Amino acid sequence: MPNKRRLKICRQDRVWDVDSDMPELDKNRLLYTEHLTKTYTMGDIQVHALRGVDVTINTGEFIAIMGASGSGKTTFMNLLGCLDKPSSGAYFLDEIAVHGMSDAELTVIRNQKIGYVFQSFYLLPRTTALENVELPLLYCKKCSLHERHEKAMHALGTVGIAERAKHFPNQLSGGQQQRVAIARAIVNDPVFILADEPTGNLDTRTSIEVMAVFQALHKQGKTIVLVTHENDIAQYADRLISFRDGRIISDKANPAPRSATEDLKLLPKLDEED
Amino acid sequence: MSILGIIRIALKSLMRNKTRTFLTMLGIIIGVAAVITMLAIGQGAKKIVEEQVNSMGTNVIVVSVNFSQSGSNVRQAAGSGNLLEVEDVDAIRDQIDGVLYASPVYTTFGQLKYEGNNWRTGVMGVDADYFYIRDMKTSSGELFHASDVENGAKVCLIGKTVADNLFGDVDPVDKIIRIRNIPFTVKGVLAAKGQNVMGNDQDDTVIAPYTTTYARLLGHRWRNMMVLVSAESKDAIQLVQQDILDLLQSRHRGTTSEEFAVRTQTDLADTANSVSNTLTILLASIAGISLLVGGIGIMNIMLVSVTERIKEIGIRMAVGAGKRDVLLQFIIEAVAISILGGILGILLGFGAAKIVGDIMKWSIAVTPWSVILSVGFSMAIGIFFGWYPASKAANLNLIDALRYE
Ligand SMILES: Nc1ncnc2c1ncn2[C@@H]1O[C@H](COP(=O)(O)OP(=O)(O)OP(=O)(O)O)[C@@H](O)[C@H]1O
Ligand SMILES: [Mg+2]
Numbered sequence: 001m002p003n004k005r006r007l008k009i010c011r012q013d014r015v016w017d018v019d020s021d022m023p024e025l026d027k028n029r030l031l032y033t034e035h036l037t038k039t040y041t042m043g044d045i046q047v048h049a050l051r052g053v054d055v056t057i058n059t060g061e062f063i064a065i066m067g068a069s070g071s072g073k074t075t076f077m078n079l080l081g082c083l084d085k086p087s088s089g090a091y092f093l094d095e096i097a098v099h100g101m102s103d104a105e106l107t108v109i110r111n112q113k114i115g116y117v118f119q120s121f122y123l124l125p126r127t128t129a130l131e132n133v134e135l136p137l138l139y140c141k142k143c144s145l146h147e148r149h150e151k152a153m154h155a156l157g158t159v160g161i162a163e164r165a166k167h168f169p170n171q172l173s174g175g176q177q178q179r180v181a182i183a184r185a186i187v188n189d190p191v192f193i194l195a196d197e198p199t200g201n202l203d204t205r206t207s208i209e210v211m212a213v214f215q216a217l218h219k220q221g222k223t224i225v226l227v228t229h230e231n232d233i234a235q236y237a238d239r240l241i242s243f244r245d246g247r248i249i250s251d252k253a254n255p256a257p258r259s260a261t262e263d264l265k266l267l268p269k270l271d272e273e274d
Numbered sequence: 275m276s277i278l279g280i281i282r283i284a285l286k287s288l289m290r291n292k293t294r295t296f297l298t299m300l301g302i303i304i305g306v307a308a309v310i311t312m313l314a315i316g317q318g319a320k321k322i323v324e325e326q327v328n329s330m331g332t333n334v335i336v337v338s339v340n341f342s343q344s345g346s347n348v349r350q351a352a353g354s355g356n357l358l359e360v361e362d363v364d365a366i367r368d369q370i371d372g373v374l375y376a377s378p379v380y381t382t383f384g385q386l387k388y389e390g391n392n393w394r395t396g397v398m399g400v401d402a403d404y405f406y407i408r409d410m411k412t413s414s415g416e417l418f419h420a421s422d423v424e425n426g427a428k429v430c431l432i433g434k435t436v437a438d439n440l441f442g443d444v445d446p447v448d449k450i451i452r453i454r455n456i457p458f459t460v461k462g463v464l465a466a467k468g469q470n471v472m473g474n475d476q477d478d479t480v481i482a483p484y485t486t487t488y489a490r491l492l493g494h495r496w497r498n499m500m501v502l503v504s505a506e507s508k509d510a511i512q513l514v515q516q517d518i519l520d521l522l523q524s525r526h527r528g529t530t531s532e533e534f535a536v537r538t539q540t541d542l543a544d545t546a547n548s549v550s551n552t553l554t555i556l557l558a559s560i561a562g563i564s565l566l567v568g569g570i571g572i573m574n575i576m577l578v579s580v581t582e583r584i585k586e587i588g589i590r591m592a593v594g595a596g597k598r599d600v601l602l603q604f605i606i607e608a609v610a611i612s613i614l615g616g617i618l619g620i621l622l623g624f625g626a627a628k629i630v631g632d633i634m635k636w637s638i639a640v641t642p643w644s645v646i647l648s649v650g651f652s653m654a655i656g657i658f659f660g661w662y663p664a665s666k667a668a669n670l671n672l673i674d675a676l677r678y679e
Contacts, residue, residue: 111594
């Protein structure tokens with residue numbers, strides 16, 4: 001309920017902006033931030049993890065975020081993913097002001113609009129792949145047992161791992177676990193998928209496999225924001241953003257994104273691969 | 275998210291840790307079982323006391339001297355002291371309206387002998403009316419009569435225990451036993467009564483005419499005597515009780531009403547009940563403490579479990595679990611443990627109560643309210659001791675929880 005009210009107010013706020021500044025962009029604008037900052041206070045020391053980030057992301061984009069360690073990528077992703085609140089600045093998602101929301105409202109946003117993929121998968125142990133994927137559906141209203149099962153199986157099918165539905169995380173390889181995690185991220189049909197170093201714990205081949213999954217999702221029209229350290233991985237995205245010291249230092253389109261499926265064909269075949 | 279869904283999540287995570295769940299439950303199981311058993315034992319004791327008070331006879335009044343209040347050691351002479359005498363019994367029977375029977379009761383100890391066998395036990399000297407008052411029967415032989423009392427006949431009745439120990443397989447009826455070397459003819463064996471609440475064997479007794487007991491066993495000396503009276507009806511009891519008190523005071527000059535104890539069956543029942551109530555409360559509170567310890571066990575395990583599952587909580591929150599969802603999940607886990615433990619505890623308690631009942635030959639009673647009490651209590655314990663760990667879980671910071679190693 002409070003979301004709706006906010007939505008209205010924000011739309012009114014933006015009317016002027018929309019009409020005069022960037023009318024053609026607004027059509028498929030998914031989110032934008034205005035001077036987003038995040039400062040961590042540890043005792044006397046203040047860590048400025050983000051020093052003012054302005055960015056606009058449109059529906060259907062596949063963005064790779066690069067940058068040195070400690071440059072604020074994860075902090076930025078956490079803010080986009082509504083896992084954390086900014087210290088100052090504005091963040092509008094679907095034209096809704098997210099920066100001022102309460103914890104309870106953010107919980108709903110996380111559940112309904114955002115799919116998050118973590119570097120170390122974060123699957124619940126001793127819980128089957130299927131149950132892990134069902135998890136976000138458990139916390140949304142009105143979703144019957146059958147519907148839940150159906151959606152989760154479909155998501156597992158999308159990432160190509162439906163036959164492992166009954167397996168526990170410790171029975172799956174890293175790549176398979178990450179696919180389950182991606183399935184969990186897409187099961188609620190979020191407006192965008194955030195992935196913080198999703199290939200960080202995987203070898204080259206598995207990394208490219210996972211990127212193929214992301215590219216497939218992108219083809220289906222999903223918006224994806226992905227953090228990576230590896231330039232090779234970033235080349236699969238169609239927009240590259242670089243961070244340094246809590247600021248964006250470059251933001252450019254990738255003129256010729258690589259195809260992960262094509263790259264996989266070039267790699268030597270492995271015998272044990274099923 | 276619906277409560278039902280959270281319940282499913284909570285039960286699932288309990289199932290994932292079966293051993294730990296069971297061990298946590300054990301505290302509650304034992305606590306509840308102890309409460310149920312203790313209350314059952316208390317109730318059983320109460321029932322037995324009631325039965326025994328009733329088995330004393332109908333509308334019985336016991337008259338005795340209240341030694342703690344008396345100056346009897348100074349006033350030894352007949353008529354002036356407060357020691358009861360046979361004339362008092364006659365007066366009670368003849369002068370007070372509503373009295374059906376009255377019998378003196380002398381008690382003494384004696385060595386019994388039959389051929390080579392010896393047995394030492396208490397001997398009671400009573401009037402023939404005693405059997406009517408106490409509703410006594412024989413299992414073999416017959417009771418002695420008023421004429422035996424009048425004549426001071428050397429006859430007696432023996433309890434089953436005495437019969438077994440002196441005679442073994444021999445039929446005691448019409449045999450002669452020696453009580454303190456004085457020969458008595460056994461007229462009959464009393465119907466067995468078993469143990470009383472205090473564990474005393476009621477069949478370990480010898481009953482003889484009071485005249486004989488007084489003359490032969492007590493040697494004509496003044497002895498303390500009790501009077502057993504039976505009132506015509508329940509309604510008459512109170513009046514009779516007061517009349518007896520007045521009569522005794524007028525017959526024994528210079529005594530106060532405190533010096534005589536005239537107790538009715540109801541008085542005895544009340545005393546016995548208050549004793550068994552105290553016993554029940556004592557037992558139940560010991561059991562209650564063990565239930566409390568069980569509850570603290572739940573809190574302990576839940577706290578460990580929250581710490582252990584910080585990452586899980588973070589993951590759940592990241593995909594859309596709210597504070598309320600996490601809070602409820604952990605509370606429901608605690609409540610589920612305590613309720614399930616409560617149910618198992620009740621079953622165990624029933625079993626234990628039955629075993630105790632069988633061993634002690636008591637009719638042990640598990641009352642419905644003891645079941646309601648312990649289930650309610652264990653549920654409250656679940657909520658109470660589950661709350662703190664659950665709110666700790668719910669108030670975790672998402673990012674910190676996800677980063678927790
Ligand atoms: N919870 C926190 N408390 C204090 N400081 C933090 C916290 N999280 C991040 N920081 C600091 O903020 C800065 C940015 O951290 P961030 O994790 O966003 O970097 P990153 O770009 O993701 O680095 P990496 O590539 O190593 O993952 C770092 O200096 C880090 O030490
Ligand atoms: Mg990072």
